[in-house]
Amino acid sequence: MIPQAAPPLRIARYRDAIDRAVARVLSGPTYILGAAVAEFEAAFAAQSGGGHCVGVASGTDALALALRALGIGPGDEVLLPAMTFAGTAQAILHCGASPVFVEVDAATRCLDPTAAAQAVTPRSAALVPVHLFGHPADMPALMALADRHGLAVVEDCAQSHGALLDGRPLGSFGHAAAYSFYPTKNLGGVGDGGAVVTRDPAVAERVRRLRHYGFGEGQRVSGQIGFNSRLDELQAAILLALLPHLAEGNAERRAIASRYGELLGGTGIGLPAGHEGCVYHQFAVTVRDRETLRTRLDAAGIGTAVHYAPGLHRHPAFLEGARAPLPVTDSLADSLLSLPIQPEVACGREERIAAVIRECLPCAA
Numbered sequence: 001m002i003p004q005a006a007p008p009l010r011i012a013r014y015r016d017a018i019d020r021a022v023a024r025v026l027s028g029p030t031y032i033l034g035a036a037v038a039e040f041e042a043a044f045a046a047q048s049g050g051g052h053c054v055g056v057a058s059g060t061d062a063l064a065l066a067l068r069a070l071g072i073g074p075g076d077e078v079l080l081p082a083m084t085f086a087g088t089a090q091a092i093l094h095c096g097a098s099p100v101f102v103e104v105d106a107a108t109r110c111l112d113p114t115a116a117a118q119a120v121t122p123r124s125a126a127l128v129p130v131h132l133f134g135h136p137a138d139m140p141a142l143m144a145l146a147d148r149h150g151l152a153v154v155e156d157c158a159q160s161h162g163a164l165l166d167g168r169p170l171g172s173f174g175h176a177a178a179y180s181f182y183p184t185k186n187l188g189g190v191g192d193g194g195a196v197v198t199r200d201p202a203v204a205e206r207v208r209r210l211r212h213y214g215f216g217e218g219q220r221v222s223g224q225i226g227f228n229s230r231l232d233e234l235q236a237a238i239l240l241a242l243l244p245h246l247a248e249g250n251a252e253r254r255a256i257a258s259r260y261g262e263l264l265g266g267t268g269i270g271l272p273a274g275h276e277g278c279v280y281h282q283f284a285v286t287v288r289d290r291e292t293l294r295t296r297l298d299a300a301g302i303g304t305a306v307h308y309a310p311g312l313h314r315h316p317a318f319l320e321g322a323r324a325p326l327p328v329t330d331s332l333a334d335s336l337l338s339l340p341i342q343p344e345v346a347c348g349r350e351e352r353i354a355a356v357i358r359e360c361l362p363c364a365a
């Protein structure tokens, strides 16, 4: 069986470094907000284009706390792509703001800047571009739009650790970036975790307070309402041990994507747009008869996944954010299929996977 993803295989690959990191925490003096969190924050900030990094409990919290730190709250509308994970919209609602779902570009599967411009209203306060599957959203166009309308921008980098656009790290374009370290991510821990990265020291300081009951440095007095949303020492130590291997994993993902491209090009299947800075969190193809192809792959022992169906504008909890028909999102939701791309699972198995797809294609493409 080739699973679609298997985080334990990545942990097994780096197990010695992880064991040393865990042992250091277990024999250390503190389990919350200690040296490992501080070291990880410094290392992750450096690799994400500089600035400040604040470790939090999840990617959803990273988005919500970054938006709050930028002043987003009740009465505000926040534009986001309809084709993303539910957590992006949940975070906006947790701030008391209203998500407004926007169409994505069919090729990049990321926020369409023209559609975003059309969705702006006098209540629009922020924009949350998602670098879906590790492919960069069009940040120059989206930042120009944000500048024109005075919108705060929080990049959702949950799927784009280490990705680049024009040689510049994703996450360094907006006013803040939110990361998830959920186990399947390109940089994933052995539990939940997240981080906010920003060049603005005031935003970083507000997130630091929000994650820890609204306390100021060294105080136990709540200056504001806060949360318990801290990255813990164990996760931070493990992430610090894995961080030096992120570039290696991303290079392997690019090589697997390129091999899939060679093997599946010209077959009629829809391939990812391809971008030199993409880190292929997923390798999602589009196919007309997805269920037939999924069933055939499953019968051949090859796992797949659907990211994401339906589009967020069709989730019962988010219906208020559906302002306009979103045919591109609907079409992607009906046809996207994620093949195995995690290196520990997919490396060296591209031919086997592609052969099953090619056999099935006359019926499914």
Ligand SMILES: Cc1ncc(COP(=O)(O)O)c(C=O)c1O
Pocket: 058, 059, 060, 061, 084, 085, 087, 088, 130, 156, 158, 159, 179, 180, 181, 182, 192, 193, 194
């Ligand atoms: C695009 C996107 N945004 C937000 C999240 C939420 O992250 P978490 O699961 O760590 O809360 C995820 C991850 O699952 C994601 O893929």
